[in-house]
Amino acid sequence: MTIANAAAKTMTQTWQTLCTRADLVPYSGVAAWVETPEGPAQVAIFYLPGYAQELYAVDHHDPFSNANVIARGIVGDLKGQPVVASPIYKQHFRLEDGQCLEDESVTLRTWKVSFKGDEVWIEA
Secondary structure: OOHHHHHHHHOOOOEEEEEEHHHOOEOEEEEEEEEEOOEEEEEEEEEOOOOOOOEEEEEOEEOOOOEEOHHHOEEEEEOOEEEEEOOOOOOEEEOOOOEEOOOOOOEOOEEEEEEEOOEEEEEO
8 A cells, every 4th residue: 555545544534514605794703613524613704705715714722711702703804814813812923824813823724715606615
């Protein structure tokens, strides 16, 4: 067995449908459950129509407050990059890579997400 074949057998990430475009709130976040190889996870989906990248998916769990609230955060732009500010303690996380701007040792998990027609699909 080649290394590529071994990797293909152990990787179980697949694309799955989450919701539709009508379920999203422009310039805001919504929370959703996604099935991962490790079990179900809560994700925060952000829809930014008009941006080069319109969809982002990051952990819904805020590591600073230990609460699932990231989808309720305030979406904005810092230094030309879309961010979400946690609604509890206001740390900013880049939507592109989940990096916390106030504490570089903290990063939210991110997922690939895209539209397929009007459906929102996520790789998990």
